[in-house]
Amino acid sequence: MKKVSLIVLSIMFLGLMITPLAIAEKAEDNYKLYCFQCHGSKGSGGGINAAALSTAPRDHTSATEMKKLSDKDIFTAIKEGGAAVSKSTFMPPWKSILTDDEIKDMVKHLHKLCNC
Amino acid sequence: MKSLKILISLIVFALFLSVGISNSIADEKDGKAIVDSKKCGSCHKMQGPPDKTIADVLKRKAPDLFYAGSKFKTEWLEKFLQKPTIIRPAGTVYLNNIKMGDKKDEIGDVKPCASNVSAKEAHEVTEYLMTLKEPTMKTGVIVDESFSKAKAKVLFGQKEGCSGCHRDKADSGGTSCPTLYNAGERLNPDWVFDFLKNPQKYDPKIWMPRRELSDEDFMLLAKFLASLK
Known part of the structure; x- marks a missing residue:
């Protein structure tokens, strides 16, 4: 009996260890909290910080602009920041907040915004 | 006597x-x-x-x-x-x-x-x-005020783009985050250093991601902010 309890407890402990500390959020919600500030509520680059940026934030609704970037570039820009893909340093690296899966969902969300 | x-x-x-x-x-x-x-x-x-x-x-x-x-x-x-x-x-x-x-x-x-x-x-x-403390924060980290203002400005304004979200002057900089032009009056430099090293320790969902910088650079930014009064 003791052995069974021990096994159950061990499994529970392992489960806790594996559970990520951060809770996965929907791409729409991540976009609102983290991207609106520069890219704006419509995604067209009109965020409240835009005027302070020497490089205009990318217009996520422009298919022409968005098609210039591969999914890999977009993923890297979000994860590692703009500088990692030779873009603006005002785009910070989001990997301390967004998981790889959340970033993959964000790439899909951006495709919806540009309809491309 | x-x-x-x-x-x-x-x-x-x-x-x-x-x-x-x-x-x-x-x-x-x-x-x-x-x-x-x-x-x-x-x-x-x-x-x-x-x-x-x-x-x-x-x-x-x-x-x-x-x-x-x-x-x-x-x-x-x-x-x-x-x-x-x-x-x-x-x-x-x-x-x-x-x-x-x-x-x-x-x-x-x-x-x-x-x-x-x-x-x-x-x-x-x-x-x-003032009795409400973050127990893991080290104190006595920022012990002097000497730093290269030129290097700090490049780090703050260009390399890390901090001014995109924070106002570093009363009339310039971003607005989605706290103003920093009076950070030296307001904030404990040791806390600034600790926060910069991992903002998500204090606020997991805060819209300021962690940067991968050396302690030397974090210290430079903390000293720079301490000088803004």
Whole structure:
């Protein structure tokens, strides 16, 4: 009996260890909290910080602009920041907040915004 | 005779010290009572843990105060409590205060905390708030004020793009995050260093991601912010 309890407890402990500390959020919600500030509520680059940026934030609704970037570039820009893909340093690296899966969902969300 | 004088001096000194400490403890207790009676906790989180989901962050009405004693400078806090000002141009959670436009968003109506207190109360509340510490924060990290302003400016403005979200001057810089042009008056440089190293330790969903910089660069930024007054 003791052995069974021990096994159950061990499994529970392992489960806790594996559970990520951060809770996965929907791409729409991540976009609102983290991207609106520069890219704006419509995604067209009109965020409240835009005027302070020497490089205009990318217009996520422009298919022409968005098609210039591969999914890999977009993923890297979000994860590692703009500088990692030779873009603006005002785009910070989001990997301390967004998981790889959340970033993959964000790439899909951006495709919806540009309809491309 | 000489040793008697020394003994009396020591007793007087100890008495002064104990009166000082007991006054401070009394102020702390009074400060806690004021915080409770004014219901500061209805807007500010007075105890951890921090919010862990976006849904909870969006319910936030005012900044977390459960590490206020690590974050703020005593003198600034005491003055601020008597006459609160706007530190975050777009409010505590910018997303809750923007007017969404077709082409661009604008900041809506943002007001400072309406709950000001008297000078005596401010002193007591400050005594209490300064007891609320982040236990893992190292103190005595930023020990001198010498740094290269030129290097710091490049790091702040160009390499890390901090001014994109923070106002480093009264009339320039971003607005979604706290103003920094008076950071030197407001913030404890040791806390700035600790926060910069991992903002998500204090606030897992805060819209300021962690940068991978050396301790030397984090220290440079902390010293630079300490110089903004």
